[in-house]
Amino acid sequence: MLYVTTAAILAALVFFIWVALRDRVPVANLDDYLTARGSQKASGLGLSFLASGMGAWILFVPPEIGAFVGPVALVGYALAAALPFWLLSWLGPAIRQRVPHGRTIAEYAQDRFGKGMRVWVTALSVLYMLCFITAELTAIGAITGLLSAVPGSWVIVAVAVTTLIYTTWGGLRASLVTDRWQAWLLLALLVIVIGVVLTSLPQGAVTQPWPAAPLEVSLSVALTLLMAVTAANIFHQGYWQRIWSARSDTELRRGAWWGGVLTIPVMLVMGALGMLCMAMGKNPGSPPIPFFALLSDAPHWLVLPTLVLAVALVASSVDTLQSGIASLVVTARPDVSLASARWVTVLLMLPVVWVSLQGLSVLRLFLIADLLCATAVVPVMLGLWTRMTPSAAVAGSVAGLLGAVVPGWFSGGSLAAGVLAASFPTSVPTLAPFAGALLASTVVSLVLAWMWPQASTV
Numbered sequence: 001m002l003y004v005t006t007a008a009i010l011a012a013l014v015f016f017i018w019v020a021l022r023d024r025v026p027v028a029n030l031d032d033y034l035t036a037r038g039s040q041k042a043s044g045l046g047l048s049f050l051a052s053g054m055g056a057w058i059l060f061v062p063p064e065i066g067a068f069v070g071p072v073a074l075v076g077y078a079l080a081a082a083l084p085f086w087l088l089s090w091l092g093p094a095i096r097q098r099v100p101h102g103r104t105i106a107e108y109a110q111d112r113f114g115k116g117m118r119v120w121v122t123a124l125s126v127l128y129m130l131c132f133i134t135a136e137l138t139a140i141g142a143i144t145g146l147l148s149a150v151p152g153s154w155v156i157v158a159v160a161v162t163t164l165i166y167t168t169w170g171g172l173r174a175s176l177v178t179d180r181w182q183a184w185l186l187l188a189l190l191v192i193v194i195g196v197v198l199t200s201l202p203q204g205a206v207t208q209p210w211p212a213a214p215l216e217v218s219l220s221v222a223l224t225l226l227m228a229v230t231a232a233n234i235f236h237q238g239y240w241q242r243i244w245s246a247r248s249d250t251e252l253r254r255g256a257w258w259g260g261v262l263t264i265p266v267m268l269v270m271g272a273l274g275m276l277c278m279a280m281g282k283n284p285g286s287p288p289i290p291f292f293a294l295l296s297d298a299p300h301w302l303v304l305p306t307l308v309l310a311v312a313l314v315a316s317s318v319d320t321l322q323s324g325i326a327s328l329v330v331t332a333r334p335d336v337s338l339a340s341a342r343w344v345t346v347l348l349m350l351p352v353v354w355v356s357l358q359g360l361s362v363l364r365l366f367l368i369a370d371l372l373c374a375t376a377v378v379p380v381m382l383g384l385w386t387r388m389t390p391s392a393a394v395a396g397s398v399a400g401l402l403g404a405v406v407p408g409w410f411s412g413g414s415l416a417a418g419v420l421a422a423s424f425p426t427s428v429p430t431l432a433p434f435a436g437a438l439l440a441s442t443v444v445s446l447v448l449a450w451m452w453p454q455a456s457t458v
Contacts, residue, residue: 001148002149004304005149005150005304006154008304008308009144009158009307013162013315016162016163016182016312019177019178019181020165020166020169020175020178021165021169021174027171027173029338030330030336031103032171033171033172034241034326035327036173036241038244038245038247039173039176040242040246040251040255041251042246042250042252042253042254042255042258043258044176044179045245045251045254045255045256045259046255046256046257046258046262047183047184047262048175048176048179048183048255049239049242049256049258050179050262050263050266051178051179051180051183051316051317051320052175052238052242052316052317053084053085053239053259053263053317054263054313055136055139055314055317056139056313056314056317057139058267058270059139059291059292059313060139060289061077062077062078062268062274063271063273063277063290064274064284064289065077065225065271066211066270066271066274066275066290067211067274067275067277067288068213068274068278068288069211069213069218070210071218071271071275072212072213072222073213073217073218073222073225074267075222076218076219076223077222077225077267077271078263078264078267078268080226080228080230081264081267082259082260082261082263083226083229083230084233084234084236084239084260085239085256088239089252089260090253091381091384092249092252092253093252093253095240095243096243096244096252098111098112098384099111103244103331104122104125104237104327104328104331105121105234105235105237105240106118106122109121109380112388112390113380113383113393117393117394117397120376120397121235121380122332124235124372125235125236125237125324125328126325127372128236128372128373129325130352131366131369132317132321132366133317133321133322133325133352134352134355134356135363136317136321137159137314137318137352137356138359140152140155140156140310141153141155141356141359142359143307143310146289146292147295147303147306147307148303148307152359155311156353156356157353159314160318160349160353160356162315163318163319163322164322164346166319167323167326168342168346171323171341172245172323172327175238175319175320175322175323176242176245178315179319182312182313185308185309185312186309186312186313186316187266189305189306189308189309189312190266190309192305193305194269194273196302197294197297197298200297200299201280202297205280205297206276207279208279208281210275210278211274211275223435224431225429227374227435227438228370229370231434231438232370232373232374234377234381235376235377236324237324237327238320238321238323241323241327242255270291273291273294274290274291276294277291277293278290280294282294322345322349323345325348326341326345326348329344329348330344364423364424364425364427367424367427368422368423371422371433371434374404374434375397375400375401375403375441376397376441377441378438378442379392379393379394379397379400379441380393382449386453387450387453388449389448389452389453391448391452392445392448392452393445395448396442396444396445396448397441399440399444399445400437400440400441402440403437403438403439403440403441404434404436405419406418406440407432407433407435407436408420408422408432
């Protein structure tokens with residue numbers, strides 16, 4: 001079985017390389033490498049947004065939310081996953097018009113607010129995406145070890161090398177091509193895996209009440225996820241690359257809209273499996289993994305499609321993140337060559353792979369990155385408002401940092417307690433820091449911009 005499993009994983013990875021490189025047409029220049037400018041239709045963008053947004057995390061987090069909080073929080077989480085795409089359908093055309101030859105969200109921040117804000121936006125984006133890519137590679141190692149005898153470290157390295165092969169050769173175009181195949185593959189495999197799991201359930205399997213936390217708890221979790229996920233994904237450079245790859249604003253709007261529409265049912269179905277696990281009275285394990293607990297009743301052969309599904313999920317998000325991080329780093333310096341951009345893509349992956357091989361939990365770092373993004377997302381996006389000024393954006397971002405700390409400061413009685421609460425010491429997302437960050441940054445930005453407008457900056 002070891003050899004069969006290894007062969008199936010390698011076959012999937014080789015297939016992704018073949019799909020990406022089958023045309024064997026290298027990118028023409030650095031701009032094409034980073035943006036694939038003006039090349040994508042709505043259908044391709046919709047599938048790309050779905051594939052690049054989905055990752056191995058959907059096998060863990062939505063089922064856990066469904067299992068322990070219930071349907072209200074699950075719906076909130078599904079909307080949180082889709083909302084960034086719908087916001088891009090509105091923000092993207094406006095920013096394309098503002099920076100028609102742009103490549104990154106950081107360039108828009110500099111154009112609107114100056115170099116200092118560009119550096120801050122770049123730092124936020126890189127931190128968030130490094131956490132994301134590390135979490136994905138760590139997850140595929142854990143899944144492989146859980147379901148098979150194949151060493152997880154082998155698969156971590158194999159996925160990283162595979163995605164590097166085609167992203168360094170074909171840049172964003174290669175990622176977009178594989179996204180379309182990976183999107184259809186993951187949808188097909190999800191149908192197969194979920195169908196087999198459900199048909200394998202014994203008669204009278206549901207013996208316990210369906211999970212549903214108190215409404216106030218569910219709403220709190222839903223709002224927290226909505227704020228955290230939306231704010232962080234607005235700084236996902238992989239998504240911003242795709243706004244410049246669209247053939248037109250119309251194609252971008254339709255593609256982003258469809259990306260959100262396709263995301264919601266995937267999230268709801270995966271979360272419902274977590275609810276089913278608890279309704280069947282199964283032990284989800286510690287740490288809880290409700291989806292994998294359900295697999296215990298399924299035929300053993302289902303391990304193979306589940307592993308291939310996990311590999312497709314990870315590859316589809318990792319290649320996007322690789323390209324996105326490289327674009328931020330490369331465009332920060334003028335006159336970078338295409339060859340240098342390719343080397344940057346490779347070198348950035350080395351520490352990420354090393355951390356992933358340690359099998360560490362990155363959830364706390366992920367939450368901190370999400371919160372930092374929440375402190376700046378409103379000031380940066382308010383740049384589309386003609387009254388917004390650089391000073392208001394900077395002040396709003398600083399206020400967001402303070403707003404994230406203040407709730408814990410009041411409840412804990414000291415600044416140190418506030419900072420600790422905003423660093424999520426238990427690795428559990430809480431509403432107060434995110435609400436404080438968004439509220440403070442929004443109020444300060446709006447008040448300063450309204451009182452002292454500087455329309456000449458636009």
